[in-house]
Amino acid sequence: MNLDFTQIVPYIPFMLEGILATLKFVIISIFIGLVLGTLLALCKITKTPFLKWLADAYTSIFRGTPLILQLMLIYFAIPQLTGYDITAFLSAILAFGLNSAAYVSEIIRAGILAVDRGQTEAAEALGVPYKPMMLNIILPQALKNILPALMNEFITLTKESAIVSVIGYLDLMRRAQIVGSDIYRNFEPLLFAGLVYWVLVYILTSLGKVVERRLRQSD
Template sequence: MNLDFSKIVPSMPFILQGIGVTLEYMLLSALFGLIWGVILSLFKISNNKILNGFAVFYTSIFRGTPLIVMLALIHFAVPQLTGYRIEPIQSGVITFALNAAAYISETIRGGIMSVDKGQREAALSLGVPYRKMMWDIILPQAIKNILPAMVNEGIALLKDTALVSTIGALDLLRRGNLVAAEKYIYFEPLLFVAVIYYAMVMILTGGAKLLERRLRRSD
């Protein structure tokens, strides 16, 4: 085996700068995906057939289409149709947020349905408006139930951001590949990138466990 990690030491700061880019994509996508996912989940439990049908159809589209295809469509096809040049950060966040929302909506819907129906009936009988009941009573309990699933979605989103390297964004993977091409070695820089991703996932997992413990203590 001809391995020499000393060759990439000078390039490590360049690769590490990709952490900020990766986290920017992940956090923005998670924020917008969560907001849209909550709205979709409310559509799915709505008695309005149009809203319900739209949410179900929307989810089926993103479940049945590879994420990299959706990213390519938004980044390369949208400019063709609109004439507007879209930046990688825009196309990446839009794609990941729309995709994450489809899965988040199903998770939240399941969490809402897991809350005892008696609480809804009691709130409505006391004259609590539907919106206030959902935001103040049902959703807080649902989030406690779905926290592990939401963490898994966050981890998947963090790893999915590596796809932005295909549209030219200087994330961790793209920087690792640039170093590999410059040094004519691939194992060392890509392994370094993999270790960084693993460390971020472990930090995210550890933070989620701490949050879960605090939520249990607050019960």
């Protein structure tokens, strides 16, 4: 086998810098997806037809089109339509955040509907307003049920972050490609990048299990 990992050793610090670049936009995207996804989920269960239709249409569009297409539309279409020269970083945040919100909204909606209807009826009987009821009673219970699905969505988002390399963002994948072009050997740097992604996913999975265990112990 024609493998020589010694050639990528001088480039390892350069590639490892891509971890911070990756996590920086992934964390922000997760936050956007969680907040916007929660709002969309509440719109989906509301009795207002227009809000429900709007949330369903949003989810249909972002779940029905490829993430890479959404990323490239944002990166290339915004400058063309508005004249604003959007950065690769901001494009990544918008594309991943808006896309994640569509999936998170379905997860949260399912979690809310899974909560015993009696909880809502009891809160309404006691005169608890809708907002405090959702924030203090329904959502905390729903979170315990949907945490594994949410963690899976965040893990998927972390793995799919490699897509941003197509618009030139210097994430882990893009840096591995640059190293491959520099040393004329692509397998070694890509394999190293794959190992780093695996470690990141393993850490996220372990954290998810710890949080899930503590939530169960708090019951």
